[in-house]
Amino acid sequence: MGDTRTINNRTFMPDLKKLYEAVVNGDAKSAKEITQEALNSGTDPLALVNEQMVPAMDEVGRRFEANEYFVPELLISARAMKGALDLIRPLLTARGDQPAGRVAIGTVKGDLHDIGKNLVASLLEGGGFEVIDLGVNVPPEKFIETVQTRNANIVAMSALLTTTMPAMKTTIEAMKQAGVRDKVKVLIGGAPITQKYADEIGADGYSENAVGAVALAKKAVAGS
Amino acid sequence: MHPLLQELMASGPVLTDGAWGTQLQEKGLTPGEFPDAWNLSNPTKVEEVARAYVSAGSKVILTNTFGSNAIRLREIGMEGHLAEINRAGVRISRQAAGRESRVFASIGPTGKLLMNGDVTEQEMTDAFDAQARALAEAGADALVVETMSDPDEARLAVAAARKTGLPIVACMVFDSGRDKDRTMMGNTPEQVAQILTDAGADVIGANCGQGISGFPAICRRLHSATDKPIWIKSNAGLPEMIHGKAHYATSPEEFAKWVPELVRAGAAFIGGCCGTSPAFIAAARRQL
Numbered sequence: 001m002g003d004t005r006t007i008n009n010r011t012f013m014p015d016l017k018k019l020y021e022a023v024v025n026g027d028a029k030s031a032k033e034i035t036q037e038a039l040n041s042g043t044d045p046l047a048l049v050n051e052q053m054v055p056a057m058d059e060v061g062r063r064f065e066a067n068e069y070f071v072p073e074l075l076i077s078a079r080a081m082k083g084a085l086d087l088i089r090p091l092l093t094a095r096g097d098q099p100a101g102r103v104a105i106g107t108v109k110g111d112l113h114d115i116g117k118n119l120v121a122s123l124l125e126g127g128g129f130e131v132i133d134l135g136v137n138v139p140p141e142k143f144i145e146t147v148q149t150r151n152a153n154i155v156a157m158s159a160l161l162t163t164t165m166p167a168m169k170t171t172i173e174a175m176k177q178a179g180v181r182d183k184v185k186v187l188i189g190g191a192p193i194t195q196k197y198a199d200e201i202g203a204d205g206y207s208e209n210a211v212g213a214v215a216l217a218k219k220a221v222a223g224s
Numbered sequence: 225m226h227p228l229l230q231e232l233m234a235s236g237p238v239l240t241d242g243a244w245g246t247q248l249q250e251k252g253l254t255p256g257e258f259p260d261a262w263n264l265s266n267p268t269k270v271e272e273v274a275r276a277y278v279s280a281g282s283k284v285i286l287t288n289t290f291g292s293n294a295i296r297l298r299e300i301g302m303e304g305h306l307a308e309i310n311r312a313g314v315r316i317s318r319q320a321a322g323r324e325s326r327v328f329a330s331i332g333p334t335g336k337l338l339m340n341g342d343v344t345e346q347e348m349t350d351a352f353d354a355q356a357r358a359l360a361e362a363g364a365d366a367l368v369v370e371t372m373s374d375p376d377e378a379r380l381a382v383a384a385a386r387k388t389g390l391p392i393v394a395c396m397v398f399d400s401g402r403d404k405d406r407t408m409m410g411n412t413p414e415q416v417a418q419i420l421t422d423a424g425a426d427v428i429g430a431n432c433g434q435g436i437s438g439f440p441a442i443c444r445r446l447h448s449a450t451d452k453p454i455w456i457k458s459n460a461g462l463p464e465m466i467h468g469k470a471h472y473a474t475s476p477e478e479f480a481k482w483v484p485e486l487v488r489a490g491a492a493f494i495g496g497c498c499g500t501s502p503a504f505i506a507a508a509r510r511q512l
Binding site for chain 1: 246337340409
């Protein structure tokens with residue numbers, strides 16, 4: 001699997017296409033190995049991300065939209081992606097490359113359902129974002145504090161229940177009060193959420209699934 | 225087949241109940257408040273909901289215990305009240321049911337995903353064991369493992385529930401994929417029927433996730449893949465928030481129009497999930 005061989009003093013590059021395949025197939029072990037070999041042989045870490053891993057996650061997203069992949073496949077691909085990114089991130093940080101964005105994510109106050117939130121968090125990490133996971137039942141103050149102290153540029157809120165979704169509105173209003181609303185993009189999601197609701201409460205975006213959430217986050221940071 | 229199920233099904237499709245949470249909200253449950261806690265703090269209101277379903281014609285009513293497994297109770301610091309809340313839930317529904325209806329006690333998901341490493345299989349099993357035992361000890365007629373999204377979790381819940389010796393209903397949510405005919409984990413109705421049958425459930429079905437128009441096809445597919453009776457509880461469409469309150473687009477009459485088709489598709493137990501009320505059950509009754 002993608003070995004680097006030195007023959008007659010010539011280094012043969014590992015087959016980078018295999019990294020793409022490892023991410024698409026959710027093969028975390030191979031993804032890490034190939035990444036390590038590629039880095040050892042001097043491949044530009046950013047090229048690995050942009051030319052193999054990001055297209056791989058795009059393909060995973062395409063398969064999800066096409067009903068070929070479901071949550072289990074998303075999770076294992078995101079895990080493979082993250083394992084490889086963990087090797088690359090320190091190198092990027094060392095040379096001053098920033099992550100795609102910094103996301104403060106949590107389920108809103110009163111809501112303890114975190115499956116969707118965890119899935120979005122995993123996929124965002126796979127998409128190159130730094131994720132600050134605030135957990136469940138997150139009060140507005142906690143989101144605000146994270147924006148202030150850790151410079152998050154995206155706040156992602158999740159609610160599974162119609163009874164807890166109004167907390168999204170409360171949180172956005174509290175962010176306005178605290179003067180941090182304009183510093184971030186607010187993205188929301190969860191079973192009962194609609195685009196209409198996102199518009200009503202003044203969120204910057206809504207996605208009906210985790211794959212769409214990553215695309216939305218990318219769009220949000222590109223526009224900011 | 226279990227004699228209780230045989231008895232219930234002897235005179236055709238069995239009408240079950242509708243939603244509880246939304247009904248409790250109309251009685252003052254505040255957004256974000258844990259509905260099951262009302263079994264202890266507000267039992268009269270919970271019983272009013274149960275009675276409304278019995279009056280509407282529900283031959284099977286559930287219990288206000290959907291979220292009372294050990295994992296969820298621990299998250300809100302109520303784990304010490306597990307037996308108490310579950311027992312009260314059965315007692316309340318039993319009082320309302322009288323001789324008219326049977327009490328099928330509700331067991332919902334833990335809200336954790338095994339494959340994400342949120343909890344271990346053992347923790348999940350323990351959580352369901354404790355709840356199933358409390359519900360059985362309080363005298364439930366059957367247990368309903370409902371609103372499951374992950375077959376692995378459903379299997380553990382059914383295994384725990386079976387230890388009580390009661391008949392077990394197990395149903396999953398189909399809300400994923402282009403045609404909303406897959407579980408969150410990608411399983412088809414045929415696969416779910418197989419998994420739940422193998423797990424030892426006595427009744428197999430689908431609930432929540434989408435409006436009733438999507439259910440006949442799912443019901444037909446479940447029915448074709450198992451010999452077990454089929455249980456269907458659909459939502460009243462998807463909610464729309466108006467002035468901070470959830471409104472569901474489907475009316476009781478529109479909902480009830482689908483009931484004959486569900487019967488043709490093989491449904492043996494029919495009721496409603498999120499957004500349905502006693503009016504929906506009464507309307508469905510007129511179709512049976």
